[in-house]
Each structure stands twice: as structure tokens, then as C-alpha cells.
Amino acid sequence: MKLWKTILAAAVLSLAAGTSAFAARTDLVIGIALEPPHLDPTAGAAAAIDEVLYANVFEGLTRIGPNGEVLPDLAESWTISDDGKVYTFKLHTGVKFHDGTDFDASDVKFSLDRARAENSVNAQKGLFAAIDKVDVVDPATVKVTLKNPQGSFLYNMGWGDAVIVAPESADTNKEKPIGTGPFKFQSWAKGSSITLVKSDNYWGTPASLDKAEFRIVPDAAAYVPALLSGDIQAFPFFDADSVAQVKDDPRFKVVIGATEGETILSINNKKPPFDKLQVRQAISYALDRKAIIDGASAGLGQPIGSHMSPANKDYVDLTGRYPHDVAKAKELLKEAGLENGFKATLKLPPPAYARLGGEIIASQLRDVGIDLEIIPVEWAQWLDQVFTKKDYDLTIVSHTEPNDIDIYSRKDYYFNYDNPAFDKVIADLGVTSDEAKRKELLGQAQKILADDAVVGFLYELPKVGVWDAKLQGLWENAPIQANDLTKVKWSD
Amino acid sequence: MTAYLLKRIAVAIATLLLASMVVFAVLEILPGDPARLMLGMNASADQIELLRNQMGLNAPLALRYLHWAGGLLSLDFGRSYTYSVPVIDLVSERLAVSLPLALIALALSTIIAIPVGLFSASRRGRAGDTISMGAAQLGVAVPNFWFALMLIYVFAVWLRLVPAGGFPGWSAGVWPALKSLLLPAVALALPQAAILARVTRSALIEVLSEDYIRTARAKGLPYRAVLWRHALRNAMIPVLTILGLQFAFLLAGTIIIENVFYLPGLGRLVFQAITQRDLIVVESVVMLLVAAVIAVNLLVDLSYAVVDPRLRSRQ
Secondary structure (H helix, E strand, O other), X not given: OHHHHHHHHHXXXXXXXXXXXXXXXXXEEEEEOOOOOOOOHHHOOOHHHHHHHEOOOEOOOEEEOOOOOEEEOOEEEXXXXXXXXXXXXXXXXXXXXXXXXXXXXXXXXXXXXXXXXXXXXXXXXXXXXXXXXXXXXXXXXXXXXXXXXXXXXXXXXXXXXXXXXXXXOHHHOOOOOOOOOOEEEEEEEOOOEEEEEEOOOOOOOOOOOOEEEEEEOOOHHHHHHHHHOOOOOEEXXXXXXXXXXHXXXXXXXXXXXXXXXXXXXXXXXXXXXXXXXXXXXHHHHHOOHHHHHHHHHOOOOEEOOOOOOOOOOOOOOOOOOOOOOHHHHHHHHHHOOOOOOEEEEEEEOOOHHHHHHHHHHHHXXXXXXXXXXXXXXXXXXXXXXXXHOOOOOEEEEEEOXXXXXXXXXXXXOOOOOOOHHHHHHHHHHHOOOOHHHHHHHHHHHHHHHHHHOOOEEEEEEEEEEEEEOOEEOXXXXXXXXXXXXXXOEEOO | OHHXXXXXXXXXXXHHHHHHHHHXXXXXXXXXXXXXXXXXXXXXXXXXXXXXXXXXXXOOHHHHHHHHHHHHHOOOOOEOOOOOOEHHHHHHHHHHHHHHHHHHHHHHXXXXXXXXXXXXXXXXXXXXXXXXXXXXXXXXXXXXXXXXXXXHHHHHXXXXXXXOOOOOOHHHOHHHHHHHHHHHHHHHHHHHHHHHHHHHXXXXXXXXXXXXXXXXXXXXXXXXXXXXXXXXXXXXXXXXXXXXXXXXXXXXXXXXXHHHOOOOOHHHHHHHHHHXXXXXXXXXXXXXXXXXXXXXXXXXXXXXXXXXHHHHHHO
């Protein structure tokens, strides 16, 4: 009798185990290349912070959607005054932070005031520059008054740097992030992994995943074995050169999308001979973008003709402005009085697109008589010498911030570009919120940059994602650097 | 013996002091601003200045050196710029991976190398010697990252016996943690074992030609006993020297293997800290490694005395 009971119990147990194997998985391990230095999106520029926390743990008034659109988030709706200066946000109610404290308008005021405070070290402080004051109308309503109308204000509030934090936990978010999102932070094994778990008291649609682990895999050589062994099920930012190893494997999906990373050959516009328009135009004619994309990015990535992503709704195709034309380039150099060519340096930061692309570009420029000396630099050196001290001739870098065409109008920016006509367009853009007018102005801006050949526009950095074929809901494009897991689930 | 020990310790302290100055100076010369690196390309000059002040980077150089070196004396290693946690916490987390990994690799390498060396030396010039030394040559020549990838494909991807990489932490249990260190330990041990086997062989061959070995054989001791009791013990000094060097290497020089297996080890911490200009972490870890190397060397010197009674009486 006892034996029968045991056998029965075993049968029931194995049946239970069997059925649970058929239910969809609810855990996910995601591979990321860089470890975030800390976990507070409002206190650092590192993209890795947002790649783990954006939309998952922290939420803002608005958020950026999978295709770069502005969506409501903690603010369920808003109204804008006729002069475009006062934004009144209606907030969701019943929202709680992960530590159990309530979210209301005072948290919004606290977060925005903290980010724009004098002693703030928010890496994107410029996002908040237009804010004049933030007023709490009632617990579910907050009024933001701007110094001047700002067309991109709602978009700005969707950045990871503008997420809403609580006064109780703001100072400890670096180690123990407390947000309002569908996932809460569980643990961080430094150098190894960061684990998020589903939040039980989420105000919106709950996540499908119960647990998500971000595992840090710094070396691209380890990506493929990690996928094949099943240890890691998704690499949202995969290595372009390793795609060939998995693209024919039916167990995996390879998804090529667009980023906001304009990869450019930056030119020091004040340094002779690059201060001459003909020289910069000659460089643009000398570049063969297809060869660069093939060599530096395994053939993935779309060519660009100005500083705008082809995935952007305001994109103007200017890739035909300077077709690859060696004779024309030589002619322009002759006009500039440099028919015998000249020597210059090309400083290359560590990413593959720069190091590989740099060699190809050096050989293409040599064809028109420009002799480049390649100088590899680390990021820290690059930021110091090139970006801060502007001690460079040419460099290659991908500008990954979204909608960042305004960098060309910044005073003292490392391009050393100065064009009042362009500055005027950007200034107008800043105070325009009408969509059609903005499109017109953005088109003008792109065209001026192309005409001036400010830099050598190369290609849009692709987002190469590889994940388990049964996984759904990961972003195809990267309008911002994030891994939004709120809609991710396993199909059966 | 005491005088010898005291002298050695004094030399060690002087070395540490000198190393601390060199390390500090070299890293100060290194171009790159940690504050700029943390705030990225959109930050203004004012903000960077603000963060530099917060991080204490604007104090005079000598003052910062004294502050840091003084902290080291009281075992206060400072706080990491990037992680903003005490450096000692970071280092101890990483040592929980690197130390067991180094010890397992060292044990594996010794277990493989000593018997192979003995076998080869006792069959000098014969087929067994040629084959095992050929294998050792291969072990030295094969790049360890390639060997590591092969191990991953066989044991993690095909057989699925162990994970392809990563470290679950000791809190996940001793066996899962050990399992994840197994392949990296093998990958690290192989080239070390190959070197050690060759050193063992040549040291043994030298000893085996000594007169006292012939005497031992002549008095009727079996060959095996001569090999183990007389020859091996006398051949230990070069072997121990190499072992000491290997341990220091295994503790921090394993960055490539740590990357292939994405292990959060000490090597990767240093590498990452250098690229992020987390100077305080680099300085402190390098000092810790200098201390470790000096300690290991001291131990090796002392162990000479253990294996060789003549060294004991001479001092």
C-alpha cells in the first residue's frame, strides 16, 4: 500500500514537472558588452546604464518608443499653452516606487529640480536648460513653465537622464535603483551580472517575464558560444562580424535595425588646410561609403549624406551630394592650391568601426593625394585630446545621441565649425513645435551641413540583434540605447 | 635565519614604497580625465570642474599621493571613481574569483607537469620523452584563448556539461561556482603545465647526472626511489621558482581567459579601470599585486630552505 502511494506521488510529480516544461518560459538572460559604472541614469553618460534600466526600472514623464516616437509614460496626458511655454502634465495615480513609497507630482518636481540644479552632475543637463520653474498643482498634476518655447521638450523628457526618482532613494540609486517601472532591481554581481525581477505592484500592464538577467560579456568572441550553449538567449547589440556564424541557424533570429549613431569622419574645421571648403569637399568626394561599410561594418549599415538617421521621419537623403569621384576630388584640391596633396593625422578611438574604417579611409584619401598618419587612441585619450582640446586633424566617431544635429551649432564644439546661417536654423528649431515647420527646418539644417561638407558623413551604425527565435518583443531599432523588456515574452 | 628574514622584509618594504611612487606617477601622466569620461560628450566644462572637485581630483599632486599612500598603510584603499564603492570591496569580490581560479589552475598544472617531467627525464631520448616533450611544446605554442574556445565548443556547446562562461557567484553554491571555473582553469593550466614539465625535466636531467645519484644507485637503491627521493627533491628549486612566477601571473595576468569566459576576475577589473581612468582602483590593485608578488617571492625563498637543508645551515 505504502509502495503504491509512493509510486502515485512520483507519477503526479513527474506529470507536474512535465506540464510545467510546456508552459512558456518567463526568464531571460541578455548579454551586454559593457558593465554600467553605476545604476543611476540621472548621474552618468554611460549608455550601459540605460541599456539595463531604461523603461524597465525607471520611467519618465514621457518615454521614447521602439521607433523613436514620444509616448506618454508616468504622465497619462498633457496640455500645452498657446504660447508653447507652459506644459501641464496629468499624472497616473496609484503609482508606487519599488520601495513602497507613493509617486506623485512632488516627485516630478524633485526630479526635474534636482537635474537642473547648479550642483547637478546630470550628464545631459542641456535637456533641462529651457525649464524656468516646476509647480505642483495637485498630487496628480504638475505644471512646467519654460523660459522659451522648446520644440523638443516632450522628447527631452523621455530621455533616461530625465526619469523620475524619489527623494527618499535618489542618493542611493547608484547602488540600489528604486524606480516605478514594471521591473525592480534585485541584485548586481559586479563584473558579472545585474538581475531584475518583475514588480508586483506595477501601475500599468505587468511584464511577461518574471526575471531578467543582464550578463556582462566584454569579448565578442564569447557571444556565439554563449548563444549556442543556451547560457544567454539574446544579444540586442551583437557583433557585426560574427553574424555569419549564426544567421543560418534556425534557432536564432538575426535582426538588423537602425541606431541613432551617425558614424562620421570628423574634421577640425579651423585647422588649415581643412578650413578651406574645397579641401573638405574633396575629402567627401574621395570617400567610397560602400567600401567603408563593407570593411568596417560587415556590409551592414546605411550610408548617410548628412547628420540624420535614415530611420528618422525628418531624414533628407543627401547621399548623392558627393558621389565617390576621385577626379573631382583631385580637381578641388588643385583649386585649393594643394595639387601635390598634403599630410594629416587620423586619430582612431577603439571601436571596430573606427579602427577598421580608418584604414580604409586612409587608403581612399591616399588615392587623391592626402597622406594620413593613423594614430590609435583609447577613449580617455580621445575625449581628452580630440574632444576637449581639439588637438586633431581627422577622427572617426559615431555620434549616438538621438536627434543631435544641434551639436554643429554648439560653441567650442570639437568640429570647430562656425556658420551663423546654420546657428539661425537651429535657434529657430529650438522654439518651433509645429511638426511641419520643424521638418522644414531640419531639412535645411541637413542640407547646410552637407553643402559645407563639415565632416565626412559615412553611415548609420546598424543595430545588429541576435536572439532566440522564440523570443518576441525586443526592439528592432535603437532610437535610444535601451533594452526595453516591458513587452518581451517567450512564444510557446 | 632571523637576520636573513629581517633583511628580506626590509627589502620588501622598500620595494613597496618605490613601487607606490612609480605607480602613482605613471598613472598621473596618463592622458585622460576621469570626470570627462563619466559625464560624456554632452557635459559642459563647468559640470566637469564640479565633478572633479567632488572626486578630489583638483588637490595638489603631492597631497593626493600622501593621502593615498597614507590610506594604504591603514589598509584604506579609497573609493572607486566609477563605482563609488570602497576599492577593497571591489577587490575582494574579484579575488573570490581570481584566487580560487589561480589555485585550481596551479594545482592542475603541478599535477600534470611533475609526473610528465619525471617520466620524460627518466626516459630521456626515448620515444616516451619525445612524445611528451612534443606535447609540451604544443602546449606552449597553442594560444590559450584559442584553446579556451575549443574547450567551450566541446564541453559547453556539444556536451553541455559546463556553462560557456560567466560566474554565478559562490552564493549560488560551491558546485555551480566550481563548475564555471573548471574550463578556464584547464585553459590556464595547460600552457603553464607545459612550461613546468619542461623545467622539471631539464632540472631532473641535470641532477640525474650528479655523482650522488650514481652513488645512490650503486648502493643498491631502486631507480624509482632514487628518482623520487633524491633526484626530484634536488631538482625542486628551479621548479619552485617557476611556480612562484606562475602564481603571480595567474592572479592578475589572466585577462584574456577572463574575457573569453566573461569571468569577473581581477585582471578584468584592472583592465576596465584603466580604460575608464578609475585611477584609484588601478593604483590600489597594482599595489596589492606588487605586495602579492613580493610575498610569493619571499615564500619561494623560504621554501628553498625547506627543500634544501644546506641553505638552512648556511644562513
